[in-house]
Amino acid sequence: MSATDKVFAGSVPKLYDEYLVPLIFSVYADDLARRVAALSPSDLLEIAAGTGAVTRAVAALLPSDVRYVATDLNEPMLAVARQRQGDDPRMTWRQADALTLPFNDAAFDVVFCQFGAMFFPDRSKGYAETRRVLKPGGTYLFNVWDRIADNVFADEATATLGKMFPDDPPLFMARTPHGYHDKAVIKADLERAGFRDISIEILTATSRAPSAEYVAIAYCQGTPLRGEIEARDASRLEAATDAVAEAIRKRHGSGPVEAKIQALVITARP
Template sequence: MSSTDKVFAGSIPKLYDEYLVPMIFSVYAEDIARRVAARSPTVLLEIAAGTGAVTRAVAAALPRGIRYVATDLNEPMLAVAAQRQADDDRIAWRQADGMALPFGNAEFDLVCCQFGAMFFPDRVKAYGEVKRVLKGDGTFVFNVWDRIEDNVLTHEATIALGKMFPDDPPRFMIRTPHGYHDRDVIRTDLERAGFRDIAIETRTEISRAPSAEYVAIALCQGTPLRNEIEARDASKLQAATDLVAEALRARHGLGAIEGKIQAIVIEAR
């Protein structure tokens, strides 16, 4: 993983929340919320909360009287999340590293994490931290993206950017968001961390956007892919965005576009 893969700063958090959340994250946040609500937790922790897509969905699905701690490594992402969330005294926002959770042993009924596990440098260690803070009968609910070929618009954008930078194509999407999809590896990592009751399933959805330009902005400017583009040539960010938009228009036409997205959802006890 590149050192810039985990950097969600500058204008990225706002664009991420405005563009990416409705395009690809909301539908999976609702799925996580349904799974969390089915467990009826009273004290829960969210890791890698980002701009709060899951937090908002889970909070809406749970009753009064719960305690909900939402964390993220990047404070700029949490700032957007806290601003977007209606006043809710059940929720505490806290900057935290998933590799070293600042909580006591057996403190939570449930831990959830949406599309964050791919960013952990040592997943077995991170899963061990989750197990440590969970009560004995607690549940870990999380998801990761499936391979990039099963996530159509992101795959097409990555191919297009490779044509702009043929000698050093940006590989953030392949390397990190879509780099941890082997179910056997995921299961083994969880087992090494001490989890035994593990359920893994594939969930396919459709991503929809009002235009190719919308998708291009979301991916090229609202994710750490932006850091990779600017590292190659900071003056080419808009040109790269335009190139991706044109490639998507060529394949999907003018106006609204859609494409398959696919994730892997895991529940471990």
């Protein structure tokens, strides 16, 4: 993983929330929220909350007496989440590293994380921290993206940018968001952290957008892919966005567009 893969700063958090969340995250946020709510947690921890796509979905399904702590490594992302959620007495917001959680042992009965584990520099260490803060009998729920070939828009954006920068293709999407999908590796990482009851489910959905341009802005300007493009040639960000939009338009049409997305949903207990 590149040092820039975890950098969500500048205009990225706002564009991420405005474009990328509706495009690919909302459907999985609703799924994870239902799974969390079904466990009837009393003390709940969210890791890598981002701009709060899952936070909002989960909070809408929980009763008033729940203690809900939402964390993220990036304070700019958490600031967007906090603003979007508004005043909620159940919520506590903490900037926190998933590998060194600032909480006592056995503090939460449910811990969950939407599309964050791919960014952990040491996944087993991150899982071990989750296990440490889980109460006996607690549950860890998280999801990760499946391989990039099963996530069409991300794959097309990556291929297009590879043609634009053939000597040094921007590979953020393939390397990190879609780089942790081997079920055997995920299971082994969890077992190394002390989890024993593990299930992994494939969940396929459809990504929809009002236009090809919308998709291109989401990926090229609302993710750390933006930093990769600008590192190669800052003056070509708009051209790169236009190229991705044109590639998607050619394949999916000039009006509203849709394509397959696919993720893995993992449930783990010690």
